[in-house]
Amino acid sequence: MRGRSTRPHAACVWLSQFLMVLTVGCAGNQSMFNPQGPAARRIADLGLLMIAICLVVYLVVIAVAAWSLLRQRQASDDSAQTTARLGAIVAGAVAVTAAILVTLTAVSAAAGRGLTSPTSQDTVTVDVIGHQWWWAFQYRSDKPQDFVTTPNELHVPVGVPVILRAQSRDVIHSFWVPNLQGKRDLIPGQITTTWIQADRAGVYRGQCAEFCGHQHAKMAFVVVAEPMDAFQQWLQRQRQPAAEPTGDQERHGRDVFLQSTCVTCHTIRGTDAGARVGPELTHVGSRQTIAAGTLPNSVEHLRMWVANPPSIKPGTRMPPHGLSPEDFEAVVSYLRSLE
């Protein structure tokens, strides 16, 4: 049973498939090949270089293998001379391989060195605290009463390096926003550091990248990059306690909140609610997403989430509410008012 000449045909199929699909990888929000900051750009450039080299090496190896398979055999193939020549060629190929690897190691080390320290000394520092399955971002300040904790939404000023000091309250998580930087694990018992910088204003999605239990898949966050003044304004607004409810329904909602299961887990600064089990809700109305990046923040989604969290994130610690329909609506409208 003779086989067919399969190698060149397969190589062609390969190449076209690869090129076609590669272009798809370049677009997309959470794509590493859509860099929006200096660190991610360095990595993307390094990545493209390595992929290009690897592609060339692969095609050469496949081509040589195919040719070796298909070539016309000759009587001199078994001679000592041919064997010696083959040996020299193999040795040469190994030398070229080694040279390529040394080059890649050097290029990678150079890129890595540029990644460990931020681009300038003028930095903002944020603490990243991972929980099962949400993020707390804490902005410190000279005065403890000015500390700001924003869950699942990290605001950064454009063009300024932001140092992230990362720790975990429970299991190992990993902070990763591909548009801006490589990932950094959050390990209980240690503080790991990394930094990010956005060069353009925009919203960049990130996601937990170390398996952390049931809702690892839905532990996302957003990084909002805005100009420095907008960032300072935002920070100032976050420092304010919760807005006083203006309408009756919102006031009733606040009362219900403080008397039901909600208060045992959530903080709303400016009220008596001070529990730190779940994310802080002081400014929940102004956030872009809820449930750790799982749902866009709208009335409908807020209703869905508060009504029955396990239906959206099975395994979550937040229980379904036990409220009457009016009380429930009141709480939802109160939360929406907390801008």
Next chain:
Amino acid sequence: MESGSGQSGAPVERVEPYPDAAAEARLRRQLEETWHVPAGFLGWFAVTDHRTIGRRYIATAFVFFLIGGVLAALMRIQLAVPDNHFLGPDLYNQVFTMHGTVMMFLFAVPVMEAMAVYLVPLMVGTRNIAFPRLNTFSYFVYLFGGIMVIVAMLVNSAPDAGWFAYVPLSGPDYTPGKRADFWAQLITFTEVAALAVAVEIVATVFKMRAPGMSLNRIPLFVWSMLVTAFMIIFAMPAVVLGSTFLLLDRLVGTHFYNPAEGGDALLWQHLFWFFGHPEVYIIFVPALGMVSAIVATFTQRPIFGYRAMVLSLVATGFIGFGLWVHHMFATGLPQLGLTYFTAASMIISIPSGVQIFCWIASIWRGHPRLATPMLFVLGFIAIFVLGGLSGVTLASVPFDLQVHDTYYVVAHFHYVLLGGAVFPLIGALYFWFPKITGRMMSERLGVLNFWTLFIGFNVTFFPMHILGFQGMPRRVYTYPAEMGWGPLNLVATAGAVLLIAGGALFVFNAVRSYVAGTIAGDDPWHGETLEWATASPPPVYNFLHIPVIEGRHAMWDRSLAPPVVTGLRSDCREVLITDVMGAEPVHAYELPEPSIWPFLCSIVTSAFFVGSIFTPWALPVSILPLTVTLIGWFWPKPHPNLRGDQPLVRPVEAEG
């Protein structure tokens, strides 16, 4: 000796060193009786014949392979579309953990060891593997460990913290119940089994080779298994230690991994990956040996650069121990450490590159014949080289920090494991099926099998590189539609269907050929190594006479009247022990008879392992039965043939 005779399946002519047919028939009968495999129900548990145990190991490993494949199919169905509800997160976590655990611990390593158990004694020219009772024990321990974790899965208690079970997630606080305990104890089961076989392989290869098989005449497959065995011996203790610490933390209340009390969550990662990286080479290096065997036979030329090939195998084994931190690049390590592990992870491609280049050179100067085993080797080259190159990119820390824990890594390791180990394995099974069963597998179905697997594999796993670039992390039970990952996931699932079809086709081909395939004869492929010198399937005593090896290629360098060993007793289970370097005969050694005690010991051991998950009383309660079974196992046999004037062991000389 040209190819051609192998194609039709006609046996290569053998020279009969005993011209007297009656004497030879007497010898055959006596050897059959001495080396008989115990029959009957109880006899099945007492078998110590390496070929029987090897076949059982391969078959059992394939059952686990199919289970792992079904689990993968479930994962692919769940991930085919965004926001799918086929599997909830709890079930998905169990499924992906079991997929990895079953494939890595219950299929990949055992099947490679199983091929060694079957083939190594035949290739080195001896009658059985060293420590045959340990071999039996190892198989049953492996079987019981596998059964334990499958039963756990069926009662919703499958481990669910990933096949690598990072702490604190797998610790007492975050994985309640017994799930992680079953996982950790499975490690214990499979590592005991693997270590046992590794020790047997080393002993067989070093001390039981046929005379004349000096170190530089050992077949490349045997070299690869020797390197693998040493890797197992040095790597397994790390994971046994790590998993024991985890069990102690979970059951007894120690604090190895509790940072609040002085432990360290990263300790687990170091211990696990110090084993975990060599583990993948333990799976991969045997495949390198298989590829060498197939390429040599199907080009009808010796592999180019024997010495370079051997040194590459050894170098891979050594360097493989220095890479493990590349699994931990995101944990915030010092820069110097990162650079060292980048360099080491790059350097390991050099020995693999040497192997690829030597195979290409072998193909270049040989006369390739594209039978099914060779097709799988070509598929291996196409797939593994790509996987190796994606591995080189992963060695770079900055790049890894983006693609670590994404589907890019999933693509990489499936390319190197499926392409680099399973393709050669399937090819090897097509290659050695005639030897094991005496029948040929269907060549037509084989070609179809290759293409289904090759196309299915690439359609499934190539898109995952792109998904990794697009930011899809690993170990997620679903993903949002707006990320745009849906189409490529659907493509991957479609490819998985083809992969499953390929797997089913292989099983069908194997079963049908077993029952009704063409009779193969001794040496259908005109093979290079010694296993082709005996019948297919080999008789229970492997070789009528232990051969004397005359060259590196045992079959091709054989003279017309090859010398054999005489003087070994055929009325008891005597084998020839030779020296390590030059395989000079040293003395004769009597292997133990088949016995039920290794099986009983494995029952007690398994009961001890499983029981200790539930109560510390398991240890004191098991000590007595364990001692009893071990006494039964090692009870010295009064030698019935010992006569006053004949020493128990004596040197023998090989005669021409």
Next chain:
Amino acid sequence: MAEGKRLFTLYNCAGCHANGGGGMGPALMDDKWIYGSRPPNIFESIVEGRPNGMPSWRNKIPDAQVWQLVAYVQSMSGQAPAAAMPSRSDHLQSGTPENNRPAQTPIQTGTP
């Protein structure tokens, strides 16, 4: 039981009961049960509250979670099956792991 252990910390039961040793509230890991040691009794203690300072958690803790706390409270005095009880926690140790505690026979002590 593991979930109950986590809730025990999250809802600050330790504020009065410490980690079983008691303080402002009675010890939970000994054999003395003022209001009964069966699960319905413990459930009521949590939901209704008790005189002398045990607050009512009705509407503050959902019923399903109360039952998890009940299971954990039982395990604190070793009254649950050993194979099901939690082991050591992932923080500073305040006592022996629950699965290592000797089982206490409950004694009704009446009102204090």
